[in-house]
Amino acid sequence: MILVVGGAFQGKYKFANEKLNIRDGWADGDDCQFSDICRCRAIQHFHRYVKRAMESHYDLTGLAAKLREKNPDITILTNELGSGVVPADQFDRMYRDELGRVCEELAAEADEVYRVICGIGMIIKKKAAD
Amino acid sequence: MIHLITGGVGSGKSGYAEQQIVELGDGERIYLATMAAKDDESRMRIEKHRERRRGLNFTTIEKPTRLGEVEVPAGSNVLLECVSNLLANEMFMPGQSGIHSVNAVIDGIEHLDRQCANLVIVTNEVFSDGVQYGNMTHIYMEFLGLINQHLGRMSDLVTEVVYGIPVPVKRPGHPEVSL
Numbered sequence: 443m444i445l446v447v448g449g450a451f452q453g454k455y456k457f458a459n460e461k462l463n464i465r466d467g468w469a470d471g472d473d474c475q476f477s478d479i480c481r482c483r484a485i486q487h488f489h490r491y492v493k494r495a496m497e498s499h500y501d502l503t504g505l506a507a508k509l510r511e512k513n514p515d516i517t518i519l520t521n522e523l524g525s526g527v528v529p530a531d532q533f534d535r536m537y538r539d540e541l542g543r544v545c546e547e548l549a550a551e552a553d554e555v556y557r558v559i560c561g562i563g564m565i566i567k568k569k570a571a572d
Numbered sequence: 573m574i575h576l577i578t579g580g581v582g583s584g585k586s587g588y589a590e591q592q593i594v595e596l597g598d599g600e601r602i603y604l605a606t607m608a609a610k611d612d613e614s615r616m617r618i619e620k621h622r623e624r625r626r627g628l629n630f631t632t633i634e635k636p637t638r639l640g641e642v643e644v645p646a647g648s649n650v651l652l653e654c655v656s657n658l659l660a661n662e663m664f665m666p667g668q669s670g671i672h673s674v675n676a677v678i679d680g681i682e683h684l685d686r687q688c689a690n691l692v693i694v695t696n697e698v699f700s701d702g703v704q705y706g707n708m709t710h711i712y713m714e715f716l717g718l719i720n721q722h723l724g725r726m727s728d729l730v731t732e733v734v735y736g737i738p739v740p741v742k743r744p745g746h747p748e749v750s751l
Contacts, residue, residue, distance in 0.1 A: 448699075449698075449717075450700070450713060451699055451717020451720075451721075452699060452717055452721070453721040456721070489702075521700075521702065523700055523701060523702025524702070525700040525701055526700070526701020526703055529703065534702075537702075541702075559578065559697075559720075559730075559741055560576060560578060560724030560730055561720070561721030561725060562730055562741050564741060
């Protein structure tokens with residue numbers, strides 16, 4: 443599993459295309475179901491999937507463990523969004539917390555984690571080969 | 573040589589950027605200021621930055637838009653501060669570049685780069701608060717992200733400053749994806 447994080451508009455998708463060489467097999471957090479995430483090669487806008495899942499009261503507990511079982515080679519692109527003022531809206535606060543929690547699980551699960559800034563990816567975690 | 577410096581507000585990126593110019597040595601130092609002195613708050617910010625540069629021998633050029641019109645001395649070391657302000661001016665000041673602001677900013681910076689010896693560029697991280705802004709702010713963020721990506725590609729060095737600590741993002745001789 444590979445996790446690619448970064449602020450909005452930093453070029454995460456381009457980075458995954460060009461540097462991780464993922465040209466096809468993309469799901470999009472804007473419209474995909476969990477079953478799509480289980481069989482895609484990679485997903486972009488993962489944060490929007492989390493938001494939609496929460497809006498329909500879908501339980502995201504154990505998501506990282508489920509993916510390890512069903513799609514261990516997935517690459518996940520997500521915005522980092524924890525660096526703002528506490529939102530006034532309760533749902534926005536819960537969304538921010540929940541995305542952080544899910545991404546923490548994914549990062550723990552991932553073999554590699556990249557952080558993209560100004561289009562440049564820095565590897566911030568690499569699991570030692572077994 | 574181009575050095576792109578990014579970081580949040582109050583990260584210490586301006587001080588770090590000035591230090592980078594000073595370390596380049598005795599070449600003529602140009603400070604290209606993009607903030608328009610339109611009210612008391614901007615005047616105060618400008619004064620704060622001026623105070624810090626005092627004694628560092630910078631010649632200041634104030635140019636809130638259209639960097640394509642700026643002439644700097646050949647071989648000079650230029651500090652451009654900052655891209656986020658420049659973009660806001662191009663986008664929102666009447667009669668400026670509007671929807672064509674991405675190209676206007678990039679072309680202006682390339683125009684500077686052709687004239688000077690070294691260019692240090694300060695930009696801004698505004699991308700990680702997760703807030704859904706209104707249309708124009710969303711477009712502004714997208715434009716700044718596109719510009720930052722382009723500048724990241726054309727720069728020799730990229731640094732993110734965190735509370736005064738420079739975190740190297742891109743360095744010559746190192747692969748872009750590095751641990």
